[in-house]
Amino acid sequence: MKWRTTCKETTELASRALDEHLGFGERLAMRMHLMICTNCTRFVQQINDMRRMLRMDATDEAGPGLSEPARRRIETELQNKLDQ
Amino acid sequence: MNMLDAHTWLADHGDYLFRVARRQLHSDELAEDAVQDTLLAALSARERYAGDASPRTWLVGILKHKIVDIIRKRVREVELPRDEDGEEAVDALFKQDGHWAEPLQAWGNPHKSAELGQLRRALDECADRLKPVMAQVFSLREVGGMETEEICKELGITPTNCWVLLHRARLFMRQCLELNGFSGAGG
Numbered sequence: 671m672k673w674r675t676t677c678k679e680t681t682e683l684a685s686r687a688l689d690e691h692l693g694f695g696e697r698l699a700m701r702m703h704l705m706i707c708t709n710c711t712r713f714v715q716q717i718n719d720m721r722r723m724l725r726m727d728a729t730d731e732a733g734p735g736l737s738e739p740a741r742r743r744i745e746t747e748l749q750n751k752l753d754q
Numbered sequence: 755m756n757m758l759d760a761h762t763w764l765a766d767h768g769d770y771l772f773r774v775a776r777r778q779l780h781s782d783e784l785a786e787d788a789v790q791d792t793l794l795a796a797l798s799a800r801e802r803y804a805g806d807a808s809p810r811t812w813l814v815g816i817l818k819h820k821i822v823d824i825i826r827k828r829v830r831e832v833e834l835p836r837d838e839d840g841e842e843a844v845d846a847l848f849k850q851d852g853h854w855a856e857p858l859q860a861w862g863n864p865h866k867s868a869e870l871g872q873l874r875r876a877l878d879e880c881a882d883r884l885k886p887v888m889a890q891v892f893s894l895r896e897v898g899g900m901e902t903e904e905i906c907k908e909l910g911i912t913p914t915n916c917w918v919l920l921h922r923a924r925l926f927m928r929q930c931l932e933l934n935g936f937s938g939a940g941g
Contacts, residue, residue, distance in 0.1 A: 676852025685921040689902040712858040717924045723874050724896045735769025740786040748760045751797055
């Protein structure tokens with residue numbers, strides 16, 4: 671791992687950090703870059719915010735549910751299975 | 755268990771299951787399939803439902819597996835975006851020397867509830883616009899919280915491919931939000 675990373679490389683590290691543990695050198699390189707780069711700092715914050723917001727359970731909020739045709743189709747499939 | 759239960763599940767939890775599935779599958783049709791598969795599987799397994807979890811929790815547990823099954827099938831049918839696809843779009847975000855081409859704008863304040871709601875709707879819309887498979891891998895990870903390693907294994911894609919998809923999805927999602935007006939003061 672190089673000590674000086676570009677923004678493009680830093681976004682790759684930041685993204686991978688959300689999926690797995692980075693090596694010591696990688697973490698250090700990322701931190702050093704973030705100390706001097708507002709854009710990448712913002713990127714890291716935004717991909718973390720994105721995850722937090724996407725994982726909030728919004729499913730109870732009103733939103734489109736099953737369409738009537740889909741509901742009827744599933745109803746029929748269930749009945750067929752029950753009749754077997 | 756009462757034979758009527760299967761119909762009650764559909765009436766009581768159908769919409770909820772659909773919304774959960776819709777956010778990870780990004781398609782009404784696939785989400786409907788997931789609900790149907792879930793209820794049919796629940797019907798076959800109803801003797802094993804011990805009743806210690808609420809029916810909804812039990813059904814959502816089954817749904818998670820059905821969502822992965824459907825995405826696995828899609829991965830086989832739809833060709834995975836090749837590495838070169840998308841590479842150009844990623845390169846366009848950066849200058850030759852690897853610095854950002856454009857400064858990144860701050861989003862509105864996600865801690866203010868009015869803006870949070872807007873941001874979350876915009877996120878769901880942007881995720882719908884990602885390429886097929888990329889959208890679904892992204893949502894398995896970021897919405898469903900499934901581990902990356904497990905996603906690769908379940909879908910039969912290489913860790914590198916998986917990771918590239920996730921990284922590009924995050925870059926595109928961020929850009930999509932910015933293009934949709936979540937930039938500058940007040941969002």
